[in-house]
Amino acid sequence: MDQGDRLLLSSSFGAAAVAYAEHRPNYAPAAVSWALEPASGPRVLDLGAGTGKLTAALVMLGADVVAVEPDPAMLAELRRALPTVRALPGSAEAIPLPDGSIDAVVAGNSLHWFDMEVAGPEIARVLxxxxxxxxxxxxxxxxxxxxxxxxRVSGSAAIGPRDTLSDWRAETADAHRREAGVAARFGxxxxxxxxxxxxxTADSLVATLATKAGLLVMPAPEREATLARIRAYLASRPETARGEFILPMLTGVLRARRL
Structure with missing residues (x-):
């Protein structure tokens, strides 16, 4: 993804901040615990925190959390939901915290939006x-x-290259290859x-997919056609046609230690 596309997509969520807060899933508690397991202390930075989905899980674990989010609308939703959490405007490329002040940096569904040539050294600085x-x-x-x-019926705008288990496994198979700014600083x-x-429900799953960046930046007619295709598919499946169902998911985690 080039820098222009990254900026366009990553800046799209603010327009759907309320829907994002309502419909996006939380994170498996065991995954959050595993992410923090090697940390030497309780000070955790939730970077690119969005509306606070991961922040809430960190608070539940007793972490001393600081949340940093660049989008004002997303940050407002986080502050509304978690008024006792210290929540700051900022980005992975410009973290508003002192050197060596954090024991763990976590990023929930956001690490792929960071410009790691800049963010890698910046994350290492605050750790x-x-x-x-x-x-x-x-x-x-x-x-x-x-x-x-x-x-298959949704298309990559709704369920993108990191959104399914097979994609996650393919992308992390070569996770030892890290971008510039990271390799020299992390194990x-x-x-x-x-x-x-x-x-x-079928309606709430459609609402969840409608908060995906690819759909948020899509021209309105194409977006509505995509969502209509998804609705028709869900109506055709016995698992999803009536009432509530469990959307099968996993929370995948990558963790590395600062050298």
């Missing part, structure tokens, strides 16, 4: 020596037949996957 960097992603379990079918990454799920 203590031996501090942890962890990225978490919620992915659809497309080993399940109807979920695999959903990806070899570890990875793990944790079962997860989200209670949905």
């Amino acid at each position: 203590t020596p031996g501090g942890i960097l962890a990225g978490l992603w919620n992915v659809f379990d497309n080993r399940v037949d109807w979920v695999a079918g959903l990806k 070899s990454p570890e990875q793990a996957e944790f079962p997860h799920g989200q209670c949905r």
Whole structure:
């Protein structure tokens, strides 16, 4: 993804901040615990925190959390939901915290939006020596037949290259190759996957997919056609046609230690 596309897509979420807060899934608690397991202390930075989905899980674990988010609308939703959390405007490329002030930096469904040539050294700067960097992603379990079918009918704008289990595994198979600004500062990454799920209806799953960046930047007629195709598919499947169902998911985690 070139820099222009990254900026366009990553800046799209603010327009859907309320829907994002309502419909996006939280993270498997076991995944969050595993991400933080090697950290030497309780000070955690949720970087690119969005509306606070991961922040809330960190608070539940008793972490001393600071949330940093660049989008004002997303940050407003986070502050509304978690008024006791210290939440600051900022970005992965310009973190508003002192050197060596954080024991772990985590990023929930956001690490892929960072310009790691700049963000890598900046993350290393705020971490203590031996501090942890962890990225978490919620992915659809497309080993399940109807979920695999959903990806086929949705198109990559709705279920993109990091959104399913098979994609996650393909991308992390070569996770030892890190971008400039990271390789010299962090050790070899570890990875793990944790079962997860989200209670949905057909309508709320469509609303969840409508918060994906690819759909948010899509021209309105194309976007509505895509969502209509997804609705028709869900109506055609016995698993999703009536009432509530569990959307099969996993939370995947990559973590690495600052050298």
